[in-house]
Amino acid sequence: MRRLMSRYGIIWLMALLLVLGTLSGCSGGQGQQAPGSIDKWSFATDHEFSVRPDGLPELLKIYGFEFDDIKIMDLGVTYGALKDGQVAAAMGFATDGRIAAFNLVNLEDDKKFFPVYNPAPVLRKEVIDRYPELEEILGKISPLLDTETMINLNAQVDVENKDPKEVARQWLLEKGLIKEEAPAPTKGKIVVGSKEFTEQLILGAMTLQVLTDAGFEAVDNTGLAGSEVVRKALTTGEIDVYWEYTGTAWLVHLGHEEPLTDSEECFNRVKEEDLAKHHLVWLDYAPFDNTYTIMMRKADAEALGIKTISDLARVINEGKRLGRNR
Incomplete structure (x- = not known):
């Protein structure tokens, strides 16, 4: 919760931009597998975002999909959980240095769900x-x-x-x-x-x-x-x-x-x-937007052709229609 507390004090969290991180060779809680072999679409987030009406529930409603499992953990732990293959996707901060270091990637919020933080x-x-x-x-x-x-x-x-x-x-x-x-x-x-x-x-x-x-x-x-x-x-x-x-x-x-x-x-x-x-x-604002984001491991995202949250929704929903996970 370090950055949450720093940005807002102890008042409230308005918006979380999900970061879906994809690391080469890992899958959602299933250990080492080929890139894109997601056995279970599990998602790591903190508790507040998981229950806020303007958080994860509304995000899933707007984008029209559901994760197979939601894992609640401290916000700072989500990056490592994603990197190590404990989950298939996670939330985080868009400019966190661990995104590049852990071979994760931010998914574009193509429906502009999250507020801006320039x-x-x-x-x-x-x-x-x-x-x-x-x-x-x-x-x-x-x-x-x-x-x-x-x-x-x-x-x-x-x-x-x-x-x-x-x-x-x-x-x-x-x-x-x-x-x-x-x-x-x-x-x-x-x-x-x-x-x-x-x-x-x-x-x-x-x-x-x-x-x-x-x-x-x-x-x-x-x-x-x-x-x-x-x-x-x-x-x-x-x-x-x-x-x-x-x-x-x-x-x-x-x-x-x-x-x-x-x-x-x-x-x-x-x-x-x-x-x-x-x-x-x-004075003038910087181009970078340190909002909250959804991450995947980069190798998984590339293998599945996922660049946006809408792409993620499509892949998950297609897997469910076929009666299996991708």
């Missing part, structure tokens, strides 16, 4: 008014962060055990966004915050380093806690900037009940409402 730097209006150049400085990061890039960066920390600050530094150097030697501070102080999970620590480290490179006195207050704590730190002036997810702002901070599934629409509505109500400024 991250963007958020600042108080007084901060951006004082230092308008921050928009250009921080704006260089966002467009370069696609899904593949974020999965790779997360994997360097979670799988290879590298330090988030060093991972961020090397990436920024490779992209030409910072220099090898940072200049002495000549501008004001900017306090950078973040939530406590890997992806947020990396984004926070990137922010600190580009600000330092631009001559600001960047103060590290990253790794605070979950969404509610970091948001409060921003609004009360404890920090000046952090990266927030559009879906989290829309559903949690702004209190809307209906999720949004279009990245541009969600960003624009959050940006407008947060400025009007809370004097918070959202």
